[in-house]
Amino acid sequence: MSDSTTAIARSARLASVAMQSVTNEQKNEALLAIKKFLIDRRQEIFEANEKDKKLAQEQVALGKLSSSLFKRLDICQSDKFDTIVSGVSDICHLPDPTKRITLATKLDNDLSLYRVSVPVGVLLTIFEARPEVVVNISCLALKSGNAVILKGGKEALHTNAVLAKVIQDALSHSSVPREAVQIVETREDIDALLDLDRYIDLVVPRGSNSLVKYIQNHTRIPVLGHADGICSVFIDEEADMNKATRIVVDAKTNYPAACNSAETLLVHASWLASGKFTVLATALLKAGIQLRCNPDILAALDGLKAEFGAQIQAATPEDFDTEFLDTILAVKSVKDVHEAIAHINDHGSKHTDCIVTENKPRAELFMTQVDAAGCYWNASTRFADGFRYGFGAEVGVSTNKTHARGPVGLEGLVIYKYRVHGNGNVAGEYGTGQKQYLHTPISPENYEI
Amino acid sequence: MSDSTTAIARSARLASVAMQSVTNEQKNEALLAIKKFLIDRRQEIFEANEKDKKLAQEQVALGKLSSSLFKRLDICQSDKFDTIVSGVSDICHLPDPTKRITLATKLDNDLSLYRVSVPVGVLLTIFEARPEVVVNISCLALKSGNAVILKGGKEALHTNAVLAKVIQDALSHSSVPREAVQIVETREDIDALLDLDRYIDLVVPRGSNSLVKYIQNHTRIPVLGHADGICSVFIDEEADMNKATRIVVDAKTNYPAACNSAETLLVHASWLASGKFTVLATALLKAGIQLRCNPDILAALDGLKAEFGAQIQAATPEDFDTEFLDTILAVKSVKDVHEAIAHINDHGSKHTDCIVTENKPRAELFMTQVDAAGCYWNASTRFADGFRYGFGAEVGVSTNKTHARGPVGLEGLVIYKYRVHGNGNVAGEYGTGQKQYLHTPISPENYEI
Numbered sequence: 001m002s003d004s005t006t007a008i009a010r011s012a013r014l015a016s017v018a019m020q021s022v023t024n025e026q027k028n029e030a031l032l033a034i035k036k037f038l039i040d041r042r043q044e045i046f047e048a049n050e051k052d053k054k055l056a057q058e059q060v061a062l063g064k065l066s067s068s069l070f071k072r073l074d075i076c077q078s079d080k081f082d083t084i085v086s087g088v089s090d091i092c093h094l095p096d097p098t099k100r101i102t103l104a105t106k107l108d109n110d111l112s113l114y115r116v117s118v119p120v121g122v123l124l125t126i127f128e129a130r131p132e133v134v135v136n137i138s139c140l141a142l143k144s145g146n147a148v149i150l151k152g153g154k155e156a157l158h159t160n161a162v163l164a165k166v167i168q169d170a171l172s173h174s175s176v177p178r179e180a181v182q183i184v185e186t187r188e189d190i191d192a193l194l195d196l197d198r199y200i201d202l203v204v205p206r207g208s209n210s211l212v213k214y215i216q217n218h219t220r221i222p223v224l225g226h227a228d229g230i231c232s233v234f235i236d237e238e239a240d241m242n243k244a245t246r247i248v249v250d251a252k253t254n255y256p257a258a259c260n261s262a263e264t265l266l267v268h269a270s271w272l273a274s275g276k277f278t279v280l281a282t283a284l285l286k287a288g289i290q291l292r293c294n295p296d297i298l299a300a301l302d303g304l305k306a307e308f309g310a311q312i313q314a315a316t317p318e319d320f321d322t323e324f325l326d327t328i329l330a331v332k333s334v335k336d337v338h339e340a341i342a343h344i345n346d347h348g349s350k351h352t353d354c355i356v357t358e359n360k361p362r363a364e365l366f367m368t369q370v371d372a373a374g375c376y377w378n379a380s381t382r383f384a385d386g387f388r389y390g391f392g393a394e395v396g397v398s399t400n401k402t403h404a405r406g407p408v409g410l411e412g413l414v415i416y417k418y419r420v421h422g423n424g425n426v427a428g429e430y431g432t433g434q435k436q437y438l439h440t441p442i443s444p445e446n447y448e449i
Numbered sequence: 450m451s452d453s454t455t456a457i458a459r460s461a462r463l464a465s466v467a468m469q470s471v472t473n474e475q476k477n478e479a480l481l482a483i484k485k486f487l488i489d490r491r492q493e494i495f496e497a498n499e500k501d502k503k504l505a506q507e508q509v510a511l512g513k514l515s516s517s518l519f520k521r522l523d524i525c526q527s528d529k530f531d532t533i534v535s536g537v538s539d540i541c542h543l544p545d546p547t548k549r550i551t552l553a554t555k556l557d558n559d560l561s562l563y564r565v566s567v568p569v570g571v572l573l574t575i576f577e578a579r580p581e582v583v584v585n586i587s588c589l590a591l592k593s594g595n596a597v598i599l600k601g602g603k604e605a606l607h608t609n610a611v612l613a614k615v616i617q618d619a620l621s622h623s624s625v626p627r628e629a630v631q632i633v634e635t636r637e638d639i640d641a642l643l644d645l646d647r648y649i650d651l652v653v654p655r656g657s658n659s660l661v662k663y664i665q666n667h668t669r670i671p672v673l674g675h676a677d678g679i680c681s682v683f684i685d686e687e688a689d690m691n692k693a694t695r696i697v698v699d700a701k702t703n704y705p706a707a708c709n710s711a712e713t714l715l716v717h718a719s720w721l722a723s724g725k726f727t728v729l730a731t732a733l734l735k736a737g738i739q740l741r742c743n744p745d746i747l748a749a750l751d752g753l754k755a756e757f758g759a760q761i762q763a764a765t766p767e768d769f770d771t772e773f774l775d776t777i778l779a780v781k782s783v784k785d786v787h788e789a790i791a792h793i794n795d796h797g798s799k800h801t802d803c804i805v806t807e808n809k810p811r812a813e814l815f816m817t818q819v820d821a822a823g824c825y826w827n828a829s830t831r832f833a834d835g836f837r838y839g840f841g842a843e844v845g846v847s848t849n850k851t852h853a854r855g856p857v858g859l860e861g862l863v864i865y866k867y868r869v870h871g872n873g874n875v876a877g878e879y880g881t882g883q884k885q886y887l888h889t890p891i892s893p894e895n896y897e898i
Binding site (some may be wrong): 013016017018020021105107111113115120121201202216217220222224240242243246247249250251253254341342345364365367368369371372373374375376377378379380382383384388389390400401402403404405406407415416417418419420421422423424425426427428430437439449 | 560689838849873
């Protein structure tokens with residue numbers, strides 16, 4: 001088993017080297033071939049998906065699989081499959097993220113330095129139920145010049161295998177090596193691959209909190225992504241009531257299961273005394289949200305208990321460290337923006353946090369001192385998304401503080417290398433009393449790579 | 450012990466949050482204060498250094514410490530101390546790497562997105578003999594807005610402690626919190642700190658291969674740096690003889706103990722038949738280099754054995770995976786550029802590799818397909834250095850493929866955050882049949898942070 005995974009990883013590495021020389025046109029031709037093959041072999045894909053769904057249905061009947069997971073498995077509805085296919089075209093139309101010159105310096109008259117963006121190399125993607133990830137991640141990897149090894153959930157085993165086969169067959173008709181996309185099927189394969197930092201450059205998990213944490217704790221390979229998404233909204237003393245209500249209701253209710261939904265609401269104490277908070281809380285309660293409140297908040301909502309009953313509860317300390325992914329919000333009063341910043345830096349997950357205020361210096365302080373990939377002023381945390389940021393594609397949202405952070409598009413799948421052009425230059429001839437470095441910028445327009 | 454290290458890490462984190470609001474002027478004032486305090490308390494520093502040297506001398510006499518390590522310990526020579534002090538001014542004069550806007554997009558008429566560079570947060574630096582690292586890394590950390598925890602070698606215990614104390618006293622007279630620079634002294638502290646990924650964002654080891662490998666294997670925190678530096682030079686069929694000789698001799702002999710020195714020489718087979726290689730090899734042998742050769746190379750050098758004897762040896766397979774850091778070079782013949790690329794991608798350390806050729810397409814292929822932080826055409830690998838690249842400072846050389854790669858200056862100590870400015874915008878109002886995202890670029894000049 002371990003021998004075969006090593007062979008897979010090694011062939012992915014070789015494919016990745018060959019892909020460094022594949023042009024953007026050739027990558028786009030490969031993507032269009034994938035699109036054509038998906039359409040042509042739709043029947044074969046649907047049959048595999050039916051097989052998975054039949055087996056999954058038995059698991060649902062036995063109570064061993066949730067119906068929501070079953071739903072995500074299904075790619076046979078016409079619009080779902082069409083969306084998958086049109087996603088391939090979308091990625092094809094994005095600009096090539098490689099070969100961008102980010103620094104160009106003349107070191108000497110005959111010695112030039114260029115920093116250019118290049119593919120990261122070999123990606124390993126581990127995901128759960130949704131089989132469309134096979135297509136989506138393969139296309140993102142190809143467009144950014146990376147090879148990819150995929151491992152999906154066992155419920156989608158047949159669908160994933162056929163999708164990968166169709167993509168590989170399409171690649172056989174292109175300039176991209178077939179081994180640029182490979183699939184493995186067992187948990188043992190994953191454990192073996194997570195150990196192969198010699199061949200694999202980046203792990204991209206797409207799935208539950210526990211999946212991501214497991215991977216982070218079992219590999220030396222860098223992991224792109226996030227485990228928790230504990231986003232907070234802070235309502236400042238000088239917040240506008242209308243904006244505050246709109247933002248908090250959207251951030252909590254627009255899609256509670258998303259990582260960019262609010263899980264914690266921090267409210268300036270003055271809002272409790274003035275009664276403003278009761279108006280905001282009523283909007284949340286009417287939207288069906290359960291509020292888990294610290295003592296001050298609980299006291300302020302006393303008058304609403306008759307109407308909303310169990311929706312108003314006392315918070316435990318753990319509630320402020322929890323990603324509910326549900327219609328639940330932890331609520332706490334704070335005495336000022338400093339306490340809000342300290343709470344977020346201590347309990348947040350460095351994902352996305354928002355201040356609602358009309359006071360600009362206070363907004364600046366919050367956005368400067370909160371250590372998160374996204375710091376928002378008067379806007380819902382739900383905008384933290386690659387498509388909404390205009391990236392055209394999303395690999396995931398990263399809370400890493402080295403390399404890609406926040407919503408990650410194709411740029412997150414490239415890194416740079418330095419290219420030096422000399423004329424026989426040797427370091428021993430430069431220094432005090434010898435040749436001097438010029439260090440003048442070069443206009444990179446005429447540099448062809 | 451663990452409680453006290455947690456307290457140190459936590460106070461470093463709090464200092465790091467406060468430092469987000471410190472301006473470049475305030476950071477420079479702090480650096481100038483450090484410079485002044487170093488000069489004023491030179492006597493105290495020298496006394497501590499004499500104490501360390503006295504203890505070290507005893508270890509040298511007992512054969513427990515090398516004399517080269519003893520030499521690196523000494524900062525009392527006047528020019529050495531002056532260099533340390535002037536290094537503080539140099540860092541002070543570099544541009545602030547934070548608050549740079551790298552993306553600015555209008556998402557809607559009242560919703561703006563900015564990606565700005567920010568400090569990474571809390572750094573942990575672990576280094577060996579040289580006490581000047583205390584000053585150098587503290588200043589680099591401050592200039593980039595980071596807090597830092599330092600751990601030096603036990604031979605320099607007294608010197609390191611006084612240097613850290615002097616820096617902290619200087620910070621007490623500045624806008625930068627005193628806790629922005631802290632020092633720990635025991636190996637147990639390090640093991641405890643390597644576990645505190647909650648407070649520490651980046652580990653920067655400065656020292657031997659074995660130190661770096663130990664750290665990489667004992668922490669979940671990202672590590673900036675490199676273990677091996679196995680750099681190769683490939684002499685192509687169409688290499689210019691003069692350039693080839695100059696480059697290989699410089700890359701091997703200019704400073705054999707440096708990570709950017711060549712450890713492997715790959716020679717196109719045609720150079721053996723033509724006798725050109727004998728000329729190149731003679732230059733290396735005359736420079737005192739020992740050549741560890743594969744069978745073809747060994748046969749080609751048969752005529753030189755009488756003169757250079759033991760300098761010409763047969764290579765073992767391990768020689769091509771070894772960072773000698775010495776006057777030794779592993780030499781192998783290859784049949785073409787493809788074999789050279791494959792050898793380097795298989796045996797190299799992704800640090801810096803060079804092709805010597807007058808054939809431009811072949812140079813392009815090499816620079817495109819070799820997976821290394823630096824790909825050089827007709828220039829010595831010894832140029833792989835932050836100062837030589839014009840960065841003005843060097844934190845280290847990184848072989849990482851996420852975030853900083855190659856020589857790392859201040860830019861390697863910052864990451865970005867996204868700042869969003871809205872007007873009560875909510876995600877639920879955007880989408881098909883609703884508001885549309887604009888995604889137009891914003892000119893960032895007028896954005897003040």
